[in-house]
Amino acid sequence: MFDLASIYEAKSVSAAIRALEDDPSAVVIAGGTDVLIKVREGRLAGRRLISIHGLAELEGIALTPAGDVEIGPLATFRQVAESPVIEKTVPVLGEAVDQAGGPQLRAQGTIGGNVCNGITSADSASTLLALDARLRVRGPRGEREIPMAEWYRGAGKVNLAPYELLVKIVIPRENYEGYFGHYIKYAARNAMDIATLGVSCMVKLSGDRTAVEDVSLAFGVAGPVPLRVYGAEAAVRGLPVAEAADQIGPAALEEVSPRTSWRATKEFRIQLVRELSGRALREAARKGGAVL
Amino acid sequence: MIQVWNAVVNGQPVELGIDPRESLADVLRERLGLTSVKKGCEVGECGACTVLVDGTAVDSCIYLALWARGKQILTVEGLQEPDGALSPIQKAFVEEAAVQCGFCTPGIILSAVEIVGSGRTYTRDELRKLISGHLCRCTGYQNILNAVERAVHEAHKFVGGEETQE
Numbered sequence: 343m344f345d346l347a348s349i350y351e352a353k354s355v356s357a358a359i360r361a362l363e364d365d366p367s368a369v370v371i372a373g374g375t376d377v378l379i380k381v382r383e384g385r386l387a388g389r390r391l392i393s394i395h396g397l398a399e400l401e402g403i404a405l406t407p408a409g410d411v412e413i414g415p416l417a418t419f420r421q422v423a424e425s426p427v428i429e430k431t432v433p434v435l436g437e438a439v440d441q442a443g444g445p446q447l448r449a450q451g452t453i454g455g456n457v458c459n460g461i462t463s464a465d466s467a468s469t470l471l472a473l474d475a476r477l478r479v480r481g482p483r484g485e486r487e488i489p490m491a492e493w494y495r496g497a498g499k500v501n502l503a504p505y506e507l508l509v510k511i512v513i514p515r516e517n518y519e520g521y522f523g524h525y526i527k528y529a530a531r532n533a534m535d536i537a538t539l540g541v542s543c544m545v546k547l548s549g550d551r552t553a554v555e556d557v558s559l560a561f562g563v564a565g566p567v568p569l570r571v572y573g574a575e576a577a578v579r580g581l582p583v584a585e586a587a588d589q590i591g592p593a594a595l596e597e598v599s600p601r602t603s604w605r606a607t608k609e610f611r612i613q614l615v616r617e618l619s620g621r622a623l624r625e626a627a628r629k630g631g632a633v634l
Numbered sequence: 635m636i637q638v639w640n641a642v643v644n645g646q647p648v649e650l651g652i653d654p655r656e657s658l659a660d661v662l663r664e665r666l667g668l669t670s671v672k673k674g675c676e677v678g679e680c681g682a683c684t685v686l687v688d689g690t691a692v693d694s695c696i697y698l699a700l701w702a703r704g705k706q707i708l709t710v711e712g713l714q715e716p717d718g719a720l721s722p723i724q725k726a727f728v729e730e731a732a733v734q735c736g737f738c739t740p741g742i743i744l745s746a747v748e749i750v751g752s753g754r755t756y757t758r759d760e761l762r763k764l765i766s767g768h769l770c771r772c773t774g775y776q777n778i779l780n781a782v783e784r785a786v787h788e789a790h791k792f793v794g795g796e797e798t799q800e
């Protein structure tokens with residue numbers, strides 16, 4: 343049995359928000375693959391949980407008539423990876439979340455939990471950041487939309503006010519149309535291990551597919567929160583693909599601040615940024631039809 | 635704070651009182667005596683507690699029992715034939731000597747049930763990925779992979795995937 347005060351099963355998003363207002367110390371639980379581990383470890387022991395598990399209004403993955411991709415935060419890693427909508431629009435996101443944990447974990451962990459936990463190694467985060475996805479949150483006073491670029495506030499902290507819930511992850515059409523992406527998760531094992539470094543690159547090629555018209559590059563575990571390297575992106579925009587791939591890694595080093603942890607040293611992570619950035623760009627360009 | 639809980643466990647409708655703070659593994663083992671469900675790590679790492687909820691393999695140690703209300707749950711106890719015989723998947727594990735201490739076995743067999751039930755065939759690498767949510771301290775995995783491969787192959791032959799093409 344879990345060491346908890348109680349569990350409230352919300353029957354709607356508004357009921358969950360009201361319950362959060364009544365008890366601001368309560369913890370929202372979606373798939374529980376972070377929360378229940380912290381309860382076991384004692385970090386969230388004795389707390390009251392508000393379960394949003396199974397709320398239909400927070401599930402599902404759909405394409406709007408305007409072509410934006412809308413992902414319900416309760417979509418599991420597995421549902422994202424298997425979604426025909428994701429495969430058609432942002433396959434890189436499906437490929438990224440398919441590398442989290444193992445099959446059971448992917449059937450339980452949600453993409454919403456993955457971005458709300460504020461963890462730098464979150465496998466969906468760098469790709470959502472490279473796509474500059476928008477996070478729609480709802481609180482007692484209504485909804486607001488936050489670009490991924492303004493989401494992270496520090497290790498484990500996100501731009502979610504008390505009493506707010508994430509209700510939708512939106513990838514606007516103009517952010518993905520014409521772009522090809524690639525995610526590389528560097529970890530010690532192929533499964534059941536979190537990233538030593540994660541890197542996601544989105545590329546838009548010139549008409550003749552030889553040059554990089556636009557590029558975005560984002561990392562997990564290259565700093566306390568997932569981060570974009572806008573300077574490096576600007577430095578290689580317009581360059582032939584091979585040159586851009588050679589230069590983007592060294593350029594990115596200016597903007598990252600990895601640390602030493604038991605998994606890897608800072609120096610090793612810097613080497614990974616230098617090496618994997620170009621590889622991700624090259625692979626993304628290859629998917630877009632560049633000949634390399 | 636006991637709540638009424640009901641589900642269909644191994645094909646049987648079940649109704650009982652549970653504490654909402656219990657994991658699905660707690661309820662299956664402690665209240666229903668289904669001890670094929672093992673607790674290895676209790677933090678979602680090892681897969682020993684794997685059961686099928688509505689046909690999908692989940693780690694029952696980090697799944698709240700109340701989320702399973704009204705659902706279909708399958709444990710290894712539910713695989714037995716009416717006459718007590720082992721299921722074809724269990725037989726494949728015996729044939730391939732995929733069991734040593736047996737602690738990881740029920741969980742892997744349930745993942746295999748989901749894999750075989752998909753009706754597809756898989757490469758060995760795909761199967762490796764599909765059972766990567768299980769840790770085994772004994773076998774070195776090769777015989778487990780052989781067993782899962784055999785189970786997939788036999789089921790596919792059986793439903794006519796290959797035989798009807800010949």
Ligand SMILES: Cc1cc2nc3c(=O)[nH]c(=O)nc-3n(C[C@H](O)[C@H](O)[C@H](O)COP(=O)(O)OP(=O)(O)OC[C@H]3O[C@@H](n4cnc5c(N)ncnc54)[C@H](O)[C@@H]3O)c2cc1C
Pocket residue numbers: 369370371372373374375376377378379415416441442443444447450451452453454455456457458459463464465466502506507508509534535536537677678679
């Ligand atoms: C064995 C194991 C392996 C793992 N491997 C990986 C891995 O490889 N890669 C990876 O990225 N992660 C991994 N994780 C971490 C975890 O599975 C993911 O972060 C997952 O996405 C969490 O989702 P959840 O729904 O289970 O979150 P929960 O535990 O339910 O919630 C996580 C956090 O988000 C908040 N939250 C959830 N949904 C909402 C919402 N809609 N609105 C507001 N707040 C919300 C919760 O309050 C909590 O703070 C692993 C975990 C385990 C146990």
Ligand code: FES
Pocket residue numbers: 672673674675676677678679680681682683684693694695696
């Ligand atoms: S006991 Fe559940 S995953 Fe280890």
Ligand code: FES
Pocket residue numbers: 732733734735736737738739769770771772773
């Ligand atoms: S047979 Fe002993 S853990 Fe797998």
